[in-house]
Amino acid sequence: MPQNIIEKIVQRYSVGLEDGRIIRSGDYVFIRPAHVMTHDNTGAVMLKFRSIDATKMANPRQPVFALDHNIQDKTEKNLGKYRNIEDFAREMGVDFYPAGRGIGHQIMCEEGYAWPGTMVVASDSHSNMYGGLGCLGTPVVRTDAAAIWATGQTWWQVPPVAKVKLLGKLKPGVTGKDIIITLCGLFNKDEVLNHAVEFTGEGVLSLTLEERLTIANMTTEWGALVGLFPVDRVTISWLRKRADFVAKRELAGVPSRQRRDGNGIHPRLNYLRIDELEKNILSSDQDAFYAKELTLDLSTVRPHVSGPDHVKVMTNVTEIEKENIRIDKAYLVSCVNSRAEDLAEAARVVRGKKVTPHVEFYVAAASSEVQAEAESRGDWQALIESGAIPLPPGCGPCIGLGMGLLQEGEVGISATNRNFKGRMGSRDARVYLASPAVVAASAIAGKIAGPRRYDATETIVNIVVNERKSTRTSTVGLLPGFPKSLEGELVFCHQDNLNTDGIFPSKYTYIDDFSPDQQAKVVMENYDPDFVDLVKEGDILVGGFNFGSGSSREQAATALKYRGIQLVIAGSFSQTYARNAINNSFLVLKCIELTEDMKTTFGDRKLTVRTGIRVKIDFVSTVIQTDKKNYSFDPVGLTAQELILVGGLEAWVKKRLQSKLKQ
Numbered sequence: 109m110p111q112n113i114i115e116k117i118v119q120r121y122s123v124g125l126e127d128g129r130i131i132r133s134g135d136y137v138f139i140r141p142a143h144v145m146t147h148d149n150t151g152a153v154m155l156k157f158r159s160i161d162a163t164k165m166a167n168p169r170q171p172v173f174a175l176d177h178n179i180q181d182k183t184e185k186n187l188g189k190y191r192n193i194e195d196f197a198r199e200m201g202v203d204f205y206p207a208g209r210g211i212g213h214q215i216m217c218e219e220g221y222a223w224p225g226t227m228v229v230a231s232d233s234h235s236n237m238y239g240g241l242g243c244l245g246t247p248v249v250r251t252d253a254a255a256i257w258a259t260g261q262t263w264w265q266v267p268p269v270a271k272v273k274l275l276g277k278l279k280p281g282v283t284g285k286d287i288i289i290t291l292c293g294l295f296n297k298d299e300v301l302n303h304a305v306e307f308t309g310e311g312v313l314s315l316t317l318e319e320r321l322t323i324a325n326m327t328t329e330w331g332a333l334v335g336l337f338p339v340d341r342v343t344i345s346w347l348r349k350r351a352d353f354v355a356k357r358e359l360a361g362v363p364s365r366q367r368r369d370g371n372g373i374h375p376r377l378n379y380l381r382i383d384e385l386e387k388n389i390l391s392s393d394q395d396a397f398y399a400k401e402l403t404l405d406l407s408t409v410r411p412h413v414s415g416p417d418h419v420k421v422m423t424n425v426t427e428i429e430k431e432n433i434r435i436d437k438a439y440l441v442s443c444v445n446s447r448a449e450d451l452a453e454a455a456r457v458v459r460g461k462k463v464t465p466h467v468e469f470y471v472a473a474a475s476s477e478v479q480a481e482a483e484s485r486g487d488w489q490a491l492i493e494s495g496a497i498p499l500p501p502g503c504g505p506c507i508g509l510g511m512g513l514l515q516e517g518e519v520g521i522s523a524t525n526r527n528f529k530g531r532m533g534s535r536d537a538r539v540y541l542a543s544p545a546v547v548a549a550s551a552i553a554g555k556i557a558g559p560r561r562y563d564a565t566e567t568i569v570n571i572v573v574n575e576r577k578s579t580r581t582s583t584v585g586l587l588p589g590f591p592k593s594l595e596g597e598l599v600f601c602h603q604d605n606l607n608t609d610g611i612f613p614s615k616y617t618y619i620d621d622f623s624p625d626q627q628a629k630v631v632m633e634n635y636d637p638d639f640v641d642l643v644k645e646g647d648i649l650v651g652g653f654n655f656g657s658g659s660s661r662e663q664a665a666t667a668l669k670y671r672g673i674q675l676v677i678a679g680s681f682s683q684t685y686a687r688n689a690i691n692n693s694f695l696v697l698k699c700i701e702l703t704e705d706m707k708t709t710f711g712d713r714k715l716t717v718r719t720g721i722r723v724k725i726d727f728v729s730t731v732i733q734t735d736k737k738n739y740s741f742d743p744v745g746l747t748a749q750e751l752i753l754v755g756g757l758e759a760w761v762k763k764r765l766q767s768k769l770k771q
Contacts, residue, residue, distance in 0.1 A: 110393035114269050114304045114334060117244040120360070121227040123261055129270065133268045133399070136747050140261045143170055143221045145230035146253050148177040149579040150193045151620045153231060156254035160762035166260035167385035172221055174212035178618055179502040179509030189620065197316035206307050210446065210475025210501040212223065213237045213443040216322065218350065218475060220376030224339040225390045231255070231624035233660040233684060234525065235444050236328045240321035241346075242339035243389075244304075246432035247328075247660045247684050251691040255761045262757070263747060267333050267683065268399035270303045274311030276407035281560055283453065284319025285445055285523065285543035288326040289412045291404065293422030294569050295330070300402065301654055302683040304334035311406045312337060317346040318449040325444040326525050329419040331654060333683050339389045344382065352379045353477075374418035384604075396578050405568035411546055411558055415527045416519075416538035418605065427545055433540075437514060438469040439522035439532075440491075440552035441499060441507040441684070446474040448481045450523065454548035455560045456601035463495035464554030508532055508614045514539065521556055523547045528609040529656060530634035586727060587749045594725045596648040596674050599716045600706045603635065605652055607658030608617045608685065610635035612667045614659070622663070624670040631667035645672030648723060650706050652678065655696075656685025665689040675725075677732070677741075690748050693756040697725070702732060702739045 109130045111119065119130070122137040132139065146153050165171060175190055189208060190335055197204035198266050205215050216222045225241035229235060231253040234241030238245025254260040272291070305327050307320075315323075320337045337343075354374045394478040411425040419633075440446060451473065465470045471491050473479035479501060483490040492498060497512065506524040514533030515518050520540070522532070527539035540556060547561040586592065613634050616622055623721050632639035643649075649668065655678035665688040668676065675695040677689055689696045710717045724733040732739040744752075754760050 109396070111394040112396035112398065113306060113338075113390055114244065114336065116392070117225065117227050118266050131266060132396075133266050135266045136745065137266065138261050139227065139264045139278075141170070141229045141256065142223065142226040143172055143216070143228045143307055144223070144248065144253055144256045145172045145174060145212050145228070145232070145235070147232060148618050149173050149250055150196075151189050152192070153253045153257070154196055154248050155620060156251055157257050160258060160758050160765060162254070162258035162761075162765060165202065165257050166439045167338070169198075169234055170260060171199050171257055172212075172216065172591065174209065174215050175200055175203045176211045177208040177503045177507055179207035179500055180504060180739060185300065186298070189595045200701065202265055207502065208476060208500055210478065211419075211443045211446075211472070211503060213325070213700060213751040214447070214474040214478065216683040217241060218477060220350075220374065223376065224343060224385055229242040231660060233328050234325050235442060236332065236335045237321055237323035237325035237754055239327070239336040242337055242343055243644045244334055244336060245324070246334050247278065248686045249660050249662045249684065249691055250734060251662065251757045258761050258765060260436045266682075267302055267304045269301045270305050270400040270402060271398040272305055272404065273309040274305050274307060274315075275309055275403060277314040278406045278409060281542070281545065281562070282411060282717060283411050283543045283545065284315060284322040286409055287319075287324045287404070287406065288330070289422055289541065290409050290416045290567060292326070292330045292420050292611045293412060293572065294567060295402065296420035298331055298616050298654055298680060299571060300327075301331035301401070301680055303332050303399065304336065305332045306329070306398075307335070307337045313340060313342065315342070316449060317342055318447045321447070322444055329428050329525055329605050331657065331682070338530055338758070339385070340393065344599045345388055347377070347382050347385075348379075351379055384567060385597070389696050391666070397574065398741060399574060400574070401572045401574065403570040408568045409566050409606055410565065410567070413521070413546065413556060414541035416540050417527060417529050419527060419541065421568045423435050424564070425542070426562055426564065429557050431556070432711065433519060434552055435467055435521050436518040437512065437520040437556060438547050439520060439524060440496070440544055440547055441470060441504055441522075442524040443474060444525040445501070445523035446472060446478065448478050448487075451478070451482040451491065452485060452487045452692055454544040455482075455490040457548035458494035458552060459490045460495070461494055461552050461731070463551045467551050467554055469494070469496045469551040469601065470505060470511060471497055472498040472504055473501045475501050491636060496551070505532055507617075521547050521550045528607045531609045531614055535634050580700075587753060590744075590749045592728050593646075594674055595722065596646050597644075598650050598706075598721045599643050599647045599717045600710050600719050600722060601632075601639075601671070601715065602652055602707060602717075603711045603715070604652035605654045605657045606635060608656060608661050608664040609658055609663040611656065612661060617661050617663065622664070624766065627663055627667040628670040628672075631671050632716070639716045642718060643671060643673065643730075646748065647673055648675045648725075649673050650678065650702060651676060652707070653680045654682060655680070656682040657690075658682070659686050660688070662688040662692060665694050666692050669694040677702060690751050691757040694753050695744070695752060697732075697741045697744075699739050708712070724759055743760045
């Protein structure tokens with residue numbers, strides 16, 4: 109049976125498969141990823157790890173810890189948290205990267221953990237970025253991370269795969285960031301929601317490795333679970349240059365607890381491993397099936413600005429310049445656009461110029477090594493001399509932490525990947541996204557502006573939807589103890605793409621001891637501050653489409669559960685959100701028709717509506733019953749039922765460990 113490259117990689121990393129079973133989209137599998145990365149949330153994963161009575165790592169070489177989110181916080185509480193994580197890493201024998209070394213995703217690439225043809229996960233939504241290197245990177249949640257630490261594995265459903273064919277070549281001044289903003293803006297109707305995206309076509313070869321990382325990173329905002337580029341001469345060349353660098357670093361005697369072989373050879377980024385990769389490059393079969401096929405002519409892409417407040421709204425730079433949108437802050441930070449190439453691009457724009465006095469322009473490199481390279485080129489100095497404010501290598505304002513946050517009424521333009529309300533400061537601020545060049549030009553101009561003029565043209569895109577007839581026939585019953593039905597009143601929140609920042613604000617995310625009661629009190633704070641007082645225990649929430657988009661924080665699921673919401677029904681979900689919910693024994697159901705009827709009946713005038721509609725959800729007949737109409741939903745699978753019944757993935761792992769002790 110032909111397989112695409114996503115299915116082939118998952119085949120390699122699946123465990124417990126029956127003999128002869130061929131993996132394809134839709135399958136539920138247990139996976140043993142090559143690596144799992146956690147960052148500041150390592151502390152929260154440690155709590156989960158201990159709560160399941162785990163005492164050692166199943167494979168200490170599998171996890172990677174990198175502190176990157178709240179590194180500007182020098183309070184004793186945060187420094188103590190960081191010390192605890194480092195001590196735990198030492199105790200467990202896990203590779204650890206301290207605050208200041210860089211953003212975890214960048215480190216995963218720089219240190220060879222995200223290796224082409226492997227499957228690597230992270231407890232962070234932007235692990236898609238590894239796809240720029242031909243590595244199947246996908247997000248997991250904190251509970252998954254604890255499960256992997258303890259058992260080496262977790263579960264995954266193989267997503268449908270969409271092929272994106274890139275034709276032609278970018279015009280001068282157009283970048284990878286413009287490509288992904290264009291894709292998000294033109295295909296903004298959930299075309300790739302919960303898909304794995306495979307990039308192909310002759311246009312790929314014209315893209316640098318750093319541009320590929322940028323595009324793969326922001327497939328998260330596009331709604332995808334994976335954004336994978338092929339392994340080609342660009343990939344191999346980047347790896348060889350990186351291997352040259354680390355070899356020189358080893359010879360210079362740079363101390364590192366991450367290199368353990370004792371002979372001065374990096375255990376991952378070495379020439380023998382690259383030679384072996386080059387001989388065995390994985391590719392899709394010629395007749396592999398793709399659920400969708402999209403085409404983009406790169407020569408027709410022009411710089412665009414995304415937003416405000418939404419990633420999937422874009423405006424041509426030439427057009428938005430005419431609006432004279434005054435900015436207060438500009439940002440060149442984050443895992444998506446703070447590599448050496450990005451800093452060089454911004455430096456070319458600002459060299460010999462000054463940031464407008466009323467603008468604060470913040471700059472942070474993706475890693476300490478990126479900053480060192482930018483300094484050696486003179487790019488870092490050019491940015492600072494222009495008036496940019498340097499920040500340490502880390503996430504900072506992108507996640508709403510540290511200095512430089514947006515205040516009420518302010519406008520910001522950023523080379524980050526998200527511009528959700530409240531994410532980078534006040535929910536009453538407005539944020540636009542753009543390439544490093546546009547951000548730098550805007551900082552100089554004091555308003556949203558491009559660094560040069562671009563000719564107007566129509567972007568050439570196309571999409572084809574394919575259907576694969578199912579060859580499997582199966583029915584799903586109910587496990588003993590799983591409820592046959594639930595009843596409750598519907599509460600409606602109309603917004604599509606309601607993101608995790610709206611459901612559970614980022615400022616609370618890394619407070620490890622934030623209690624269930626505290627979570628319940630702040631749920632939906634950035635979406636609707638009145639939500640907490642409007643809902644009642646036992647309500648059933650109906651959301652819009654792509655509910656729970658954005659980051660991988662599990663509190664966006666647990667906070668609703670702790671507030672007393674029985675379950676969430678939506679037209680569609682972010683797969684990461686749905687995963688978080690199931691892992692925490694919180695049920696979510698997809699029902700397009702019910703969401704559409706709610707939108708027709710109640711509109712969008714109120715953020716939260718008590719509908720007065722009582723429903724009975726019948727899990728045997730898979731029907732949502734109201735007094736006027738019945739709605740069908742897909743059966744709850746046995747895997748999900750098992751996790752709901754046992755109390756979530758954490759309890760499932762605990763049960764598994766206890767079973768091993770008895771053997």
